[in-house]
Amino acid sequence: MTVGLVIVSHSAALAAGVRELAAQMAPEVTIAVAGGTDDGGVGTSFDLVTAALADADSGDGVVVLYDLGSALLTTETALEFSDPDAAGRITVVDAPLVEGAVAAAVAAQSGTDLASVATAARRAGASWDGSGETGTDPAPDTAGAVRRTATVADADGVHARPASLLAREAGRWPGATVRLGRPGESPVPVTDVLQLIGLGLRQGETVEFTAGGDGSEDAAATLARMIDAGLD
């Protein structure tokens, strides 16, 4: 299963830039762009949006992210003109464009379904607002959890690319809930790439994985080895 993404922006350059960033973390996800007007100006194009929706849809669904209000208007109009079957597989998400695209791309890369990719995009905004609101993840159950420490080897710390690699690897153990943080501090879900980046982990720092559920031993050990070995 691979959910596709569509980036609708008033600017072709902005749409392409968002795709470049998101694609780096999710090389196998189809990210189609509809940026600017037909003649390359600033605005949104019904035809470009319609084409992008078709390009991104492999049958598993499409998540659409947009920049400003009238981009939503154009997208909704395109959906009204679409084949109802195809339109039923398309979810338009109100989320910060860059964060939402990155989070959705990483979620899609891990092979999750349309609803989960849309949720990842929606929650992307909350990762940065300082409220600690992260959606529906259960509070970490530290009693009886598996713990593994590691030392960050990468010179640039756990920035975007290493974080996305960890998040994708963690997707191999769907039965396990794995969190990462500094020992003694509140950990974040390893599958949430934006929150991982938000930790700002630096080279040489000691980090701790906390894991529960099926395969948690294996997951925590594997992820800890990745951090120790370096991901860049």
Next chain:
Amino acid sequence: MAGCTASDVVAAVRAMAAAVAEHKTELTHLDREIGDGDHGENLAKGFAAVLTKLDAATPETPGAVLKLVATTLISTVGGASGPLFGTAFLRAATSVGDAAELDGPAVASALEAARTGVVARGKAEPGDKTMVDALTPAVAAATATADGGGDVAAVLAAAAAAAVTGAADTVPLRARKGRASYLGERSIGHADPGATSVGHLLGALTPGAA
């Protein structure tokens, strides 16, 4: 006019295109006051494209003509206007279905469907200083006329007169939707370009009413 056929609708659309071309400068001027100044230009470009398509082929039903207008406007009119006017024509097309001829009630229902589509798409309500302020009284007048047994010409005349009044009534309003809403108080004192367009479009269907 008893019933309204596909060729009547084509003639109506041609009249709309002529009205837009005639009022292009006025619309652009209005939009320069409270928008981004491209409304007249964009709408004229869209209707010019519609004429080109109608010259190439005549759709067989009123609904097919309206759908052709919808798809063309959406693809050629930039900004929010393209999707909004396109949605209006598309919903009208859906409303009339594949009927070969439209009567007064069918035209009133099509206008109502167009208004509903614009409201759903743009999320604007009456009083927000948008095209909804012309469409809403137009639909009310059209429905009342159709209910009273009016024919297509009477329904359109009532709709046009109400739309023109509705557009004029946007002058003292403060914009709450679209680009003009960024201006706040400064949007007061100018007619809304979208509402004015609706007045011209409907007025074109009834020579002398607008």
